[in-house]
Amino acid sequence: MATEEENVGNARQQLAKLFEVSLRRIVPDEQDVAPVIAASTGKFGDYQCNNAMGLWSKIKGKGSEFRGPPSVGQAIMKNLPDSEIIESCSVAGPGFVNVVLSKKWLAKRIQKMLIDGIEKWAPQLPIKRAVVDFSSPNIAKEMHVGHLRSTIIGDTLARILEFSNVEVLRRNHVGDWGTQFGMLIEFLFEKFPNIEDVNESAIGDLQAFYKASKQRFDDDPAFKERAQRAVVSLQGGEPLYRNAWLKICEISRKEFHKVYERLGVHLEEKGESFYNPYIPGVLKELSDKGLIEESQGARVIFLEGFNIPLIVVKSDGGFNYASTDLAALWYRLNEEKADWIIYVTDVGQQQHFNMFFEAAKRAGWLPTDGALKPKVTHVGFGLVLGEDGKRFRTRSSEVVRLVDLLDEAKDRSKKVLVERGWTEQELNQIAEAVGYGAVKYADLKNNRLTNYTFDFDQMLSDKGNTAVYLLYAHARICSIIRKSGKNIDELKQTGEIVLDHDGERELGLHLLQFSENVEETCTNLLPNVLCEYLYNLSEVFTKKFYSNCQVVGSREETSRLLLCEATAIVMRKCFNLLGIEPVYKI
Numbered sequence: 001m002a003t004e005e006e007n008v009g010n011a012r013q014q015l016a017k018l019f020e021v022s023l024r025r026i027v028p029d030e031q032d033v034a035p036v037i038a039a040s041t042g043k044f045g046d047y048q049c050n051n052a053m054g055l056w057s058k059i060k061g062k063g064s065e066f067r068g069p070p071s072v073g074q075a076i077m078k079n080l081p082d083s084e085i086i087e088s089c090s091v092a093g094p095g096f097v098n099v100v101l102s103k104k105w106l107a108k109r110i111q112k113m114l115i116d117g118i119e120k121w122a123p124q125l126p127i128k129r130a131v132v133d134f135s136s137p138n139i140a141k142e143m144h145v146g147h148l149r150s151t152i153i154g155d156t157l158a159r160i161l162e163f164s165n166v167e168v169l170r171r172n173h174v175g176d177w178g179t180q181f182g183m184l185i186e187f188l189f190e191k192f193p194n195i196e197d198v199n200e201s202a203i204g205d206l207q208a209f210y211k212a213s214k215q216r217f218d219d220d221p222a223f224k225e226r227a228q229r230a231v232v233s234l235q236g237g238e239p240l241y242r243n244a245w246l247k248i249c250e251i252s253r254k255e256f257h258k259v260y261e262r263l264g265v266h267l268e269e270k271g272e273s274f275y276n277p278y279i280p281g282v283l284k285e286l287s288d289k290g291l292i293e294e295s296q297g298a299r300v301i302f303l304e305g306f307n308i309p310l311i312v313v314k315s316d317g318g319f320n321y322a323s324t325d326l327a328a329l330w331y332r333l334n335e336e337k338a339d340w341i342i343y344v345t346d347v348g349q350q351q352h353f354n355m356f357f358e359a360a361k362r363a364g365w366l367p368t369d370g371a372l373k374p375k376v377t378h379v380g381f382g383l384v385l386g387e388d389g390k391r392f393r394t395r396s397s398e399v400v401r402l403v404d405l406l407d408e409a410k411d412r413s414k415k416v417l418v419e420r421g422w423t424e425q426e427l428n429q430i431a432e433a434v435g436y437g438a439v440k441y442a443d444l445k446n447n448r449l450t451n452y453t454f455d456f457d458q459m460l461s462d463k464g465n466t467a468v469y470l471l472y473a474h475a476r477i478c479s480i481i482r483k484s485g486k487n488i489d490e491l492k493q494t495g496e497i498v499l500d501h502d503g504e505r506e507l508g509l510h511l512l513q514f515s516e517n518v519e520e521t522c523t524n525l526l527p528n529v530l531c532e533y534l535y536n537l538s539e540v541f542t543k544k545f546y547s548n549c550q551v552v553g554s555r556e557e558t559s560r561l562l563l564c565e566a567t568a569i570v571m572r573k574c575f576n577l578l579g580i581e582p583v584y585k586i
């Protein structure tokens with residue numbers, strides 16, 4: 001339901017339109033010159049247009065009237081159409097055109113957002129439907145911190161796309177198929193001769209069950225043989241085996257669900273098994289296109305730029321991770337008609353993705369002519385490290401159970417909060433918001449490609465760039481508004497925002513830049529961009545605005561309360577996009 005209405009709250013986009021007109025005027029014959037507009041960091045303006053140098057190198061020697069980049073910059077500036085957006089312009093250095101936005105216009109935009117809602121500031125993306133493939137743990141195996149990262153990052157990306165009016169299919173591509181199920185099923189039969197006895201409490205810890213069955217598999221050749229036959233029976237659809245498989249999946253699923261519930265993450269499971277029936281047809285298509293070859297008993301696709309081939313049928317005739325992913329991609333493109341498919345896994349799997357993406361291009365499923373859609377992206381992320389700098393483990397070097405980890409986050413945040421006299425229920429609610437929020441934010445604020453160290457003390461600190469600090473900052477703004485005793489909804493309709501003070505203007509500008517930051521987060525799939533924006537917003541509010549501009553009891557009270565409210569709204573939207581529950585009281 002992409003709205004056709006343009007997002008007038010996006011200053012960069014609005015300026016791009018003005019500069020586009022100017023560029024057309026000065027170089028009507030240059031067709032492919034797109035305006036390059038960026039937010040400025042210097043003090044000469046709020047935005048700058050960076051086209052002059054590039055344009056000069058295109059037109060010099062073609063007998064134009066210009067003498068160099070600065071004169072091109074001058075011409076760009078002079079040919080700008082009149083607009084209420086711009087207060088003033090200047091040309092600096094080698095032709096940068098600096099723009100100072102009109103503070104009246106800024107104020108108007110913010111005021112309009114207060115009335116129409118922040119949804120009007122959603123970026124517009126050229127995408128209708130996206131698949132976000134995330135979390136995706138493996139049945140009967142541990143769901144580890146890597147899956148936690150995938151869950152947190154994937155959920156945020158899905159939320160941001162949804163906010164941007166993209167229809168998102170949130171896919172849990174669980175590993176629910178493969179040869180390990182033969183072993184698990186045989187072991188289940190041994191332990192529970194009557195399958196009806198199988199339930200969560202009877203099995204206990206599914207990971208321990210997995211380990212024990214693996215042990216059995218490795219130790220006893222007869223068991224191993226039975227397990228291998230069980231795979232064939234399962235794949236042949238024999239009811240007894242299928243039932244056992246369903247039971248195992250169900251127990252795992254309940255475990256996963258506990259994590260999703262705590263995190264407030266919604267996913268739709270379409271596991272590997274779902275795509276299994278599609279594999280033969282997809283491989284036939286690839287084979288008919290001449291992509292598949294025999295190699296050492298396996299069937300493979302050789303791809304340029306990779307020193308190993310992509311195996312699509314193993315030498316024992318079985319399908320694998322890659323065959324499933326090819327079928328899933330086919331399904332997502334052809335049946336689900338997604339125009340952007342995003343996969344969130346650790347960077348260790350990058351080669352796998354690059355290879356089957358390349359195969360999909362060779363098959364003609366994905367464009368190779370520079371067309372932008374449909375597209376696929378692997379969103380890789382780094383490791384979670386313990387305080388010792390090694391992979392995050394428990395003291396006894398076991399994999400950390402995610403439910404335990406989240407419980408600890410909640411308990412620890414309770415301790416930080418405990419002295420403030422809440423009811424038990426309030427305390428629990430706030431401890432969850434703060435504890436889980438802290439875990440999420442500590443993950444999201446780093447560039448996802450880097451490894452990060454999991455450190456409870458640091459993430460639960462109320463100082464520095466943490467969720468706790470930000471949640472407190474938001475609660476404080478809410479309390480300013482509450483304490484004023486004014487009806488803020490009424491003020492939104494009747495009051496007026498004025499940005500005369502530097503602190504007010506800076507806050508106003510930063511608020512307006514929400515939209516382009518969300519857009520950047522989305523196009524580059526980098527949640528840390530949004531985190532940085534949120535942190536800076538809170539800093540600008542406190543250090544530039546609140547410490548210089550008295551709110552309650554001042555002459556500008558109405559305008560300033562509205563700025564507080566706008567800040568709280570934008571912060572809450574950021575929290576919401578990051579999957580963090582806001583807190584209103586501290």
Ligand code: ARG
Nearest residue numbers: 133136137138173174175345
């Ligand atoms: N189950 C895989 C793992 O735990 C992740 C699956 C990611 N998605 C995909 N379509 N390959 O590593």
